Amino acid sequence: MDMPAPRTQVLQRRPDIIAALRAVLPEDAVITHETGLRAYECDALTAYRCAPMVVVLPRTTEEVSAVLQICHAQNVPVVPRGAGTSLAGGALPTADAVVIGVARMTQILEVDFDDRLMRVQTGRTNLSVSGAIADQGWFYAPDPSSQLACAIAGNIAMNSGGAHCLKYGVTVNNLLGVRMVLMDGTVLDLGGGHMDAPDLDMLALVCGAEGQLGIVTEATLRILPKPEGARPVLIGFGSSAVAGACVSDIIKAGILPVAIEFMDRPCIRACEAFAHAGYPDCEALLIIEVEGCDMEIDHQLALIRRIAATHAPEEIRESRSAEESARIWLGRKSAFGAMGQINDYMCLDGTIPVDELPRVLERIAALSDSYGLRVANVFHAGDGNMHPLILFDANTPGDLEKCEALGADILRLCVEVGGCLTGEHGVGVEKRDLMGVQFTPDDLEAQMQVKDAFDPKWLLNAAKVFPLAASAGRRG
Amino acid sequence: MNEPVPSAPPRTAAMPATEAELAAMIRECDARVALTGGATRHIPQTGPEAPPRLSTARLTGVTRYEPGALTLVARAGTPLAEIEALLASHNQRLPFEPMDHRVILHRTGTPTLGGMIALNHCGPRRVQAGAARDLLLGLRFVDGTGRIVKSGGRVMKNVTGYDLARLHCGARGTLGVISEVALKVLPAPEAVMTFTQPQSDPVAATHTMSRALGAPFEISGAAWDGAQVLLRIEGFAASVRYRGAQLQSLIPDLHPLPHGHDPWPDLRDVRALSPLGPDIWRICARASHGARAAGRLQAAGVQVMLDWGGALVWAAAPPGTDLRAHLHGLDGHATRLRGTAGDLPECAPQSAPVTALSARLRQNFDPKGLFQKGSL
Ligand SMILES: Cc1cc2nc3c(=O)[nH]c(=O)nc-3n(C[C@H](O)[C@H](O)[C@H](O)COP(=O)(O)OP(=O)(O)OC[C@H]3O[C@@H](n4cnc5c(N)ncnc54)[C@H](O)[C@@H]3O)c2cc1C
Numbered sequence: 001m002d003m004p005a006p007r008t009q010v011l012q013r014r015p016d017i018i019a020a021l022r023a024v025l026p027e028d029a030v031i032t033h034e035t036g037l038r039a040y041e042c043d044a045l046t047a048y049r050c051a052p053m054v055v056v057l058p059r060t061t062e063e064v065s066a067v068l069q070i071c072h073a074q075n076v077p078v079v080p081r082g083a084g085t086s087l088a089g090g091a092l093p094t095a096d097a098v099v100i101g102v103a104r105m106t107q108i109l110e111v112d113f114d115d116r117l118m119r120v121q122t123g124r125t126n127l128s129v130s131g132a133i134a135d136q137g138w139f140y141a142p143d144p145s146s147q148l149a150c151a152i153a154g155n156i157a158m159n160s161g162g163a164h165c166l167k168y169g170v171t172v173n174n175l176l177g178v179r180m181v182l183m184d185g186t187v188l189d190l191g192g193g194h195m196d197a198p199d200l201d202m203l204a205l206v207c208g209a210e211g212q213l214g215i216v217t218e219a220t221l222r223i224l225p226k227p228e229g230a231r232p233v234l235i236g237f238g239s240s241a242v243a244g245a246c247v248s249d250i251i252k253a254g255i256l257p258v259a260i261e262f263m264d265r266p267c268i269r270a271c272e273a274f275a276h277a278g279y280p281d282c283e284a285l286l287i288i289e290v291e292g293c294d295m296e297i298d299h300q301l302a303l304i305r306r307i308a309a310t311h312a313p314e315e316i317r318e319s320r321s322a323e324e325s326a327r328i329w330l331g332r333k334s335a336f337g338a339m340g341q342i343n344d345y346m347c348l349d350g351t352i353p354v355d356e357l358p359r360v361l362e363r364i365a366a367l368s369d370s371y372g373l374r375v376a377n378v379f380h381a382g383d384g385n386m387h388p389l390i391l392f393d394a395n396t397p398g399d400l401e402k403c404e405a406l407g408a409d410i411l412r413l414c415v416e417v418g419g420c421l422t423g424e425h426g427v428g429v430e431k432r433d434l435m436g437v438q439f440t441p442d443d444l445e446a447q448m449q450v451k452d453a454f455d456p457k458w459l460l461n462a463a464k465v466f467p468l469a470a471s472a473g474r475r476g
Numbered sequence: 477m478n479e480p481v482p483s484a485p486p487r488t489a490a491m492p493a494t495e496a497e498l499a500a501m502i503r504e505c506d507a508r509v510a511l512t513g514g515a516t517r518h519i520p521q522t523g524p525e526a527p528p529r530l531s532t533a534r535l536t537g538v539t540r541y542e543p544g545a546l547t548l549v550a551r552a553g554t555p556l557a558e559i560e561a562l563l564a565s566h567n568q569r570l571p572f573e574p575m576d577h578r579v580i581l582h583r584t585g586t587p588t589l590g591g592m593i594a595l596n597h598c599g600p601r602r603v604q605a606g607a608a609r610d611l612l613l614g615l616r617f618v619d620g621t622g623r624i625v626k627s628g629g630r631v632m633k634n635v636t637g638y639d640l641a642r643l644h645c646g647a648r649g650t651l652g653v654i655s656e657v658a659l660k661v662l663p664a665p666e667a668v669m670t671f672t673q674p675q676s677d678p679v680a681a682t683h684t685m686s687r688a689l690g691a692p693f694e695i696s697g698a699a700w701d702g703a704q705v706l707l708r709i710e711g712f713a714a715s716v717r718y719r720g721a722q723l724q725s726l727i728p729d730l731h732p733l734p735h736g737h738d739p740w741p742d743l744r745d746v747r748a749l750s751p752l753g754p755d756i757w758r759i760c761a762r763a764s765h766g767a768r769a770a771g772r773l774q775a776a777g778v779q780v781m782l783d784w785g786g787a788l789v790w791a792a793a794p795p796g797t798d799l800r801a802h803l804h805g806l807d808g809h810a811t812r813l814r815g816t817a818g819d820l821p822e823c824a825p826q827s828a829p830v831t832a833l834s835a836r837l838r839q840n841f842d843p844k845g846l847f848q849k850g851s852l
Contacts, residue, residue: 248545
């Protein structure tokens with residue numbers, strides 16, 4: 001993975017740039033010493049690291065605007081950062097970059113239950129947004145597994161999803177408005193408390209643009225009343241193909257669970273060893289959660305049981321209590337941690353059409369054999385968003401490269417069957433060079449023209465998303 | 477009142493049968509073209525000054541429908557009615573309940589998939605299921621240079637690259653001609669119940685709707701027709717009964733409509749206001765602002781209706797009246813959907829930076845200015 005060489009003209013002017021930044025920011029908001037900068041050298045894609053030139057931690061939109069005006073005038077690259085949990089290297093700096101972190105912008109600006117919305121500064125973590133309204137019986141629906149740490153800023157930039165997005169949609173479906181700052185310092189609002197854009201839907205464009213169009217400082221979020229209750233059922237199957245067929249039948253029957261999660265045997269075993277959730281030792285397992293009052297839950301779970309029964313399940317375990325529900329979820333929620341215990345792993349994020357599931361799992365198994373690297377599968381089966389975890393050993397020379405090659409092959413497979421490279425983690429630097437697999441040069445050119453409109457100098461997070469060769473002429 | 481205006485026969489229009497033909501035709505154009513889907517919105521101009529017409533009427537057909545994956549892909553000129561019939565035969569539907577604009581615009585014509593996306597259609601279920609943009613999985617389009625571009629795909633979760641697909645929702649064809657659309661569909665519910673409460677005040681009505689939408693009963697429609705609040709619940713029969721009973725104990729004076737009585741198609745199409753006006757305005761606002769705006773307009777003698785729990789105001793106003801004068805401080809925007817008198821812009825002006833960005837995007841996608849005045 002290459003990154004563009006730092007601009008020497010920028011590095012040479014470092015003292016002047018720092019002085020200019022200090023002039024518009026409070027003392028504690030500018031980080032320049034080496035140890036401080038090292039904390040920002042990577043996000044959750046830790047294989048790639050590079051400390052930035054400066055980090056700033058503004059507290060207001062005006063401060064963000066002031067910083068961007070300086071960087072724009074002096075042609076300094078900027079990398080926006082939320083909580084740094086990106087798995088795609090979206091927040092990876094370059095040595096000549098100013099990182100603008102929104103971690104200190106955590107205020108709740110407004111909560112309005114009558115209008116079913118809440119306005120926050122985007123540095124606030126996802127979980128603490130829901131946490132602030134939980135007592136009143138409300139929640140913010142998108143719930144990435146990283147929700148304890150990740151910020152609304154990153155959620156918007158990556159259009160993040162979560163376990164419950166089968167029913168509630170992803171970030172773009174729950175975002176009503178943003179206040180953002182363009183690279184030249186212009187502050188603008190898109191959307192607000194209302195639904196529907198009056199003209200071009202630029203809100204949807206900014207959501208998922210990976211911090212390349214502007215820095216989002218405030219967000220208006222749609223909030224929802226919490227359901228009366230929720231309960232999962234765990235179903236074990238003798239084969240992944242059968243589990244896949246069961247998912248399809250449930251959906252066709254008109255049941256809309258909030259979550260359908262899938263795990264295969266390697267993943268089940270690792271989770272079991274790690275979390276002792278009491279999972280059956282089977283080839284494939286589904287966790288299906290439904291919501292409503294007790295009567296509604298019973299009704300939907302009965303339907304699901306009836307459908308599952310036609311697929312010869314090895315085990316059906318319906319939760320009867322909050323503790324049982326927690327145990328069923330325990331294994332799934334600790335899946336990544338469990339894999340991390342036994343190995344280094346790389347987490348993929350391709351999406352496939354749901355009906356391709358059995359075929360894709362077979363081909364992944366074949367690829368895994370041919371590379372000699374183990375792959376464990378855990379994913380959101382209801383919407384086809386797969387998370388194959390490739391296990392490798394970072395200390396074995398060549399293993400990382402082999403792992404990346406296998407990952408690329410699996411993502412090519414996802415595209416080949418009608419899916420895409422990334423369902424929720426984003427392109428970042430990780431999948432940047434695979435974009436040509438999914439898009440034609442014209443498709444990519446059209447996307448880059450959008451960035452031209454927002455950031456004509458290509459200073460904002462510019463080394464991400466597009467293959468470096470494709471964006472070279474624009475990055476200057 | 478106006479007689480329905482028949483759509484101009486599309487015979488004189490260029491009608492490409494494939495995306496490649498469409499692209500070739502657009503490459504040949506060097507001045508404005510009038511783009512039509514099913515011609516349900518604007519009447520194409522006639523006469524020597526009229527721009528040449530380009531129609532998607534032959535870009536039709538469902539290319540893929542997977543009920544088990546809840547996805548449908550079809551060419552942009554496919555009549556909506558065809559798609560809705562196909563889905564219904566599998567007990568599925570377009571969740572966003574697209575409005576039929578022919579009622580309010582007094583048009584004939586055939587609504588098409590492309591037009592529905594370009595206008596980001598939706599209906600009362602907006603409060604629960606979203607609008608067309610929320611169920612859009614991807615699309616293909618030909619921009620003003622004749623370049624074929626795809627964005628998104630046909631899977632439910634996809635964050636690969638920028639979302640150019642949703643950018644077309646509401647763009648009214650100004651960024652290019654949509655050629656193919658992929659949508660998420662959903663199962664039709666087993667049962668539906670509607671409850672009503674008499675109410676003549678829009679602010680009080682919105683209050684009631686907010687209470688209902690703020691309770692965990694999954695309201696799939698919350699409207700006010702000027703005389704009563706209407707609340708809809710959908711789902712499995714037993715669940716609908718349960719939630720209905722809960723709702724009745726939460727909100728006083730709430731009564732179920734008798735079975736077989738479905739007021740929602742007419743609410744969706746704003747049929748009650750259609751004979752009035754003659755100008756029809758659509759005001760999209762934060763719910764409490766919508767309620768206040770409706771109250772002010774009502775006091776000024778304008779006929780109003782509410783949908784989306786107050787977040788959508790429909791108003792029938794005297795010809796040429798600029799309702800925006802009543803809407804100071806509104807978090808939202810007002811569009812005159814019907815009416816020609818007075819020199820009123822159809823859309824409300826936006827902030828300077830947003831206007832500048834929109835202009836730059838349009839310049840990039842349509843440098844020849846072919847689609848300046850979107851007319852689907
Ligand atoms: C254990 C684990 C589990 C995860 N589970 C999920 C999951 O279930 N679903 C999911 O979708 N993701 C998941 N992720 C990925 C990650 O948490 C999300 O992408 C998250 O939204 C990133 O948020 P962040 O605040 O950490 O952003 P960062 O990592 O700081 O940045 C992410 C991107 O956003 C940009 N950005 C940051 N702030 C701004 C801003 N203010 N304005 C504009 N752009 C900005 C950055 O430049 C970067 O491109 C997981 C990650 C981990 C480590």
